[in-house]
Amino acid sequence: AGGRTRATLMRDRGFLTISLAFALALFAQVGMVAHFIARLAPEFGPNGAAWTLSLVTLCAVAGRSLLTRFMHDENRRRVAAVNFLMQAAGTALFTFGGGLPTMLAGCVLFGLGFGNLVSLPPLLVQREFSGPEIGRAVALIVxxxxxxxxxxxxxLGILRDFAGSYTASFAVATTLQLLAAAIVLLGRPRVRSRA
Incomplete structure (x- = not known):
């Protein structure tokens, strides 16, 4: 087998900061997507809201291309933090903004980071762990x-029902994305052995 066990990984600061940061960010993202159409339909109608979700998808493709351009071995955690901050800015626009330009800007910012949330954790793990630990750590994070x-x-739906609007739900999502950015930067990167 080799490498550390799952229990040992669960006590590793680097692993914990990757896992917790992405769990929070994905909680925010998945919750937002589930309520995206319902949030935007009152302003844009169901068809307009669907088109804005299509814009998010297009931006997700562009975001993955940008990720490959700016990702380097030494800055993977910073890139992840910027990704979280970008999505937090987009979510904040959905939360507190209104009108077409603001909502479209929110779609672009949220979308640029959308696809990266599933591709970044393995890239961080690959950099910070070695050998058999990589597969074990990625599987555990997933x-x-x-x-x-x-x-x-x-x-987020219960919070929306309780509060009577999406402001509280999306504010929580924004806060989780900001927290994810801080947590991912707290991890102490280890240089993997080249043995």
Missing amino acids: AVNQAVFAFSPAA
Whole structure:
């Protein structure tokens, strides 16, 4: 087998900061997507809201291309933090903004980081862990993330029902994205062995 066990990884600061940051960010993202049309339909109608979601998808493709351009071995955590901050800015525009230009800007910012949330964790793990730990760490992060974000549509929906609008739900999502940016920067990168 080789490498550290799952239990040992769960005590590693680098692993914990990657796992927690992406679990929070994916909780926010999955919850937002589940409520995206319902949030934007009152302003743009169902068709207009669907078109804005299409814009998010197009921006997700562009965001992945930008990621490959700016990602270097030494700055992977910073790129992840910028990705979280960009999505937080887009989410904040959905939360507190109104009108077509603001909502489109929110779509662009949210979309640019959208696809990167699933591709960044393995890239960070690849940089900071070695050998058999890589597969074990990635699998554990994916399992944790899925367990956490499975509850996000319901949680944001309950908060919306309780508050009477999406302001509180999307403000929570924004806060989680900001927290994810801070957490991912707290991780102490380790140089992987080249043995």
